Amino acid sequence: MKPALSSPLLGIVRTLSFGYLNLFAFGFFLPFLFMAMSMVPMSIVERVGTSRNASTLATLLVIAAVVAATYTVMEQIRGQVLERMGLVIDERLTRVCFDAVNRGQGRAGVPAAQALADLQTVRRFLCGPSLSALIDAFWSPLFVLAMFFINAAFGFLMLGLLTFSAAASLATHYWVSAHLAAAQRLDGEANEFGLAVSRNAEALRVMGMLPALAERWYALHRDGLGWRGLAGARAARIGLVPRMVQNGQMIVVYGLGGFLFLSDRIQLSVLFVVLMVMMRAQGPLQHIINNWSQIQSFASAARRLDALLRGIEAAPRPMSLPAPAGELRVSRLVGGPPGMARPVINDVSFSLAPGRILGVVGPSGAGKSCLSRLVTGIWKPVRGTIVFGEQDLSHWDPDELGRHVGYVPQDVEFLPGTIAENIARFDPDASSERILAAVELAGIHDIMRGLPDGYATRLGGPGGHVLSGGQRQRVALARAVYGAPRLVVLDEPNSNLDAGAEQVLGRTMQRLRDDGAAVIVVSHRISLLGFCDDLLVLNEGVVQAIGARERIFNRLPRFREGPQPPLIDLPRTGTGG
Ligand SMILES: Nc1ncnc2c1ncn2[C@@H]1O[C@H](COP(=O)(O)OP(=O)(O)OP(=O)(O)O)[C@@H](O)[C@H]1O
Structure with missing residues (x-):
């Protein structure tokens, strides 16, 4: 017998590995283009400032325009690749999920509405900006390396900031995960309850049950909101320090840059590159932190879908048999x-x-x-x-x-x-x-x-x-x-x-x-x-x-x-x- 895949969902994603490889390649080249773009202001200050030559300025601007256009086109292509992969995922997953839900083969006891919502969550993540951010975050070390080339102090500063952001996001995850899980469970129950009421609305209305049912539905919904609110409040408390650090980092960069300039270790114009690269490198991480709940929702939805799909994987594939004849x-x-x-x-x-x-x-x-x-x-x-x-x-x-x-x-x-x-x-x-x-x-x-x-x-x-x-x-x-x-x-x-x-x-x-x-x-x-x-x-x-x-x-x-x-x-x- 064919052994059941440890993760059927992963099996489906694996069939799209060429597309993900493409995204990975884009994630590698885009930082280089960005760094090239970020060097233009520095070059203008350094070269045009000293030569005061208009043709040098024009050449630099043309180079900047070409790089910016290439960057934009590559980002656009990446968006289209993601979109197409979304369609393929949809096609492959929708059918099996539809089957799993309606044949009742999934042993996970996942209600139909939940399974279909999970499918949307998984699809949205696997072809959405959060996945791009994760891929980009993987290449963030390239930016750190560039900082080390400029000056080790900038390298260490950036490393420290990225590590701090990552640690803050992990801490947030740890502190709010139980709250978010409770909120998701209650949201699911509220949805199921709401759908059941809608299906029988006429009979329930004629018996005057709607006010009581609205109360019951709202109680489930409110409890879900309550857990979500608690999670948000916790995340906000934990996030206060990282936000302060983020807002204050520019002052630190200027301060460090000023100090290095005064000690003749860098040109001041380098600060243009440092600031742009630092912001770009933090972008994906920041996106991940801001959308952590979406990533968590994806993880829970993927787990539930996996359990559902495993039900299908485990079911033996029956062979084709002739029409039944006999008693x-x-x-x-x-x-x-x-x-x-x-x-x-x-x-x-x-x-x-x-x-x-x-x-x-x-x-x-x-x-x-x-x-x-x-x-x-x-x-x-x-x-x-x-x-x-x-x-x-x-x-x-x-x-x-x-x-x-x-x-x-x-x-x-x-x-x-x-x-x-x-x-x-x-x-x-x-x-x-x-x-x-x-x-x-x-x-x-x-x-x-x-x-x-x-x-x-x-x-x-x-x-x-x-x-x-x-x-x-x-x-x-x-x-x-x-x-x-x-x-x-x-x-x-x-x-x-x-x-x-x-x-x-x-x-x-x-x-x-x-x-x-x-x-x-x-x-x-x-x-x-x-x-x-x-x-x-x-x-x-x-x-x-x-x-x-x-x-x-x-x-x-x-x-x-x-x-x-x-x-x-x-x-x-x-x-x-
Ligand atoms: N989908 C279900 N989930 C859980 N319990 C069920 C389900 N369907 C039936 N039951 C239970 O099985 C028992 C037999 O129900 P069933 O519907 O087979 O009775 P029945 O003989 O067809 O009755 P009736 O003549 O009223 O239709 C009942 O106690 C019922 O509660």
Whole structure:
């Protein structure tokens, strides 16, 4: 097995090493050009001052202009290289992060909003001015060396100032890191909370919950601000001395320069070079100090992203398998929501042959939806196996398996796009025939006829058409049956349907069965269960009964909610085999 990279993020950055090498080279040449520019004022004072020659002045100015133009162009090119690298990083990272977040493979438990914000932070740093500053800071010793050439005293002065700035920035980091981490955590919580409120704003508003929720959101936000404020106050206190030193350094340079001039060790004009170089050398370091919180945010974001990406690295790459053909065999299945200490589903076994419909019933909270999620491969079992045809479900590439699975969840959501795109699962190769076949199979022509722009009607997003609860379920059914899936799992697909629409749904299930699909339907309504061949009764995550519909049907009223007398166990026979 391929060993997991110690840092997948570093792996992606490494693929851009040529670009970073370029930046490094720019970081080396730019200081030389800058030093050349800084020597012009000195030369003017020295040469023009003594010769009083206009052509010498003109020559010097032309040289200065050429150097300044080259410097500007090189800086511009460096900016463009960074920008392009940003695009490449975006392309490489966005896709994997999107995958990691939405497949739930990241074991770091990073919420989606946080992961996407982390991606922005990492991207902004890896192609932003802070990284340039770090690279420039790496070459700062060149400036120190130049100072030593002018005079050792200037060299030592500059070395002292740079060391002092670096030490001050480290001290600031040490003193504020815990505060900033707390602020970031609270900001993340406040964002998640705010997004959850926005998603349910209508219901929350009608129940008068918004003031209390605003208070709760603001409390999280305020706590984050508080930690940030404390960090800022600490940083300001620590930064007072470095700022004083920075503001006073010019006096020190003039003083030292004056002293060296009086002792005949330098020309006064050298001070032009010293001042310009000193400021340029401190620039990157100053930038790093001023933007230390950004660098820290980058470090934390990169750590979280790394953990997320490692989830993907660690996941085995499944090989391509043929379309599943054969029965679905669930054997001694134990599992539930990822990370939950106690599994919801306990030792569930059943089999379902192609061309059969299995109804899953049981009281609320029995684990029916959890079973649906396990059977569709959304969640991985803790123990036990789910074999579809000849292969274990986990052996399939989830994307490939998805083409053979139809699923209607309890809460149906559509994505911003046309209704046709949603039905076609955003398949770029979707054909009109397949979309029409799905619409026909789900029996939703009546809905399509009533849409303002027919199949091109946009759903979701601002201005998108809003479907009723029942319409959503029926369109979700069309999406589930798109592409003739071999396994169709319907989790309470009729909870918003009237009797007529329920009959249409029943007929769709029968047609799927006739086409050889295995269908699992979770429902509380007897009317829909009448379309099933077999029934599985689930209670507290355990199979209480399983068998042909007629055998179980009469006993169903006993599964109303509330305490129930235990059902006598029926043999857990395979339903289809
Ligand atoms: N995503 C989840 N995270 C944590 N716990 C969950 C999650 N989904 C379900 N559960 C828990 O698993 C148990 C079974 O829930 P499930 O939704 O499977 O019940 P159900 O039989 O489908 O109920 P209902 O008929 O009301 O839909 C519940 O106790 C629930 O709290």
